[in-house]
Amino acid sequence: RKEVEQDPGPFNVPEGATVAFNCTYSNSASQSFFWYRQDCRKEPKLLMSVYSSGNEDGRFTAQLNRASQYISLLIRDSKLSDSATYLCVVTVGGRDYGRGNEKLTFGTGTRLTIIP
């Protein structure tokens, strides 16, 4: 089983629609959670961190369910500029958590295309 699993898509969604992505992770010791965004042939960029209580940043809402080891991202009122690949990212602590052994583990990404 992959450490971080995402539906690869592609998701083709009309402009203005709401779209949701899910992600599951296998290691219950995972400590930190993020969504990164990667445009075609570009580098990944942080979209938002994911907190246990859930968090919102404008049109974007992230949720974390530790019991089910599940993370979600909701995009409301989607824009053409939201077209990208969305990467679910978790960290797992090493033997000495906080000493730098932890690493970002990326899902393979979900490709989203917003259609005019």
Add this chain to the structure above:
Amino acid sequence: DTAVSQTPKYLVTQMGNDKSIKCEQNLGHDTMYWYKQDSKKFLKIMFSYNNKELIINETVPNRFSPKSPDKAHLNLHINSLELGDSAVYFCASSQDLRATNEQFFGPGTRLTVL
């Protein structure tokens, strides 16, 4: 004023050659990373350095040798290139080792081994 820069952007070379990729960050960060993104877009960490010290070596073949002359630079040298090394290599940096920190990625180096 690019935060994390890499050179070259594209690298096409023959199997068996040795090549280097350079990375520099001007963010004043302590920690730098190398990632490999393969043809299936899977992004995987290779190395991390903190203040020039190797922290993570993710079972990468020893043909890959990172070098950090100072905390603003992390270069990657690859010996005896193989077809399977073809990928996009991303350098990244973060403020320090804490996993909660945002990582800032360079634009990537697209390596093609023929």
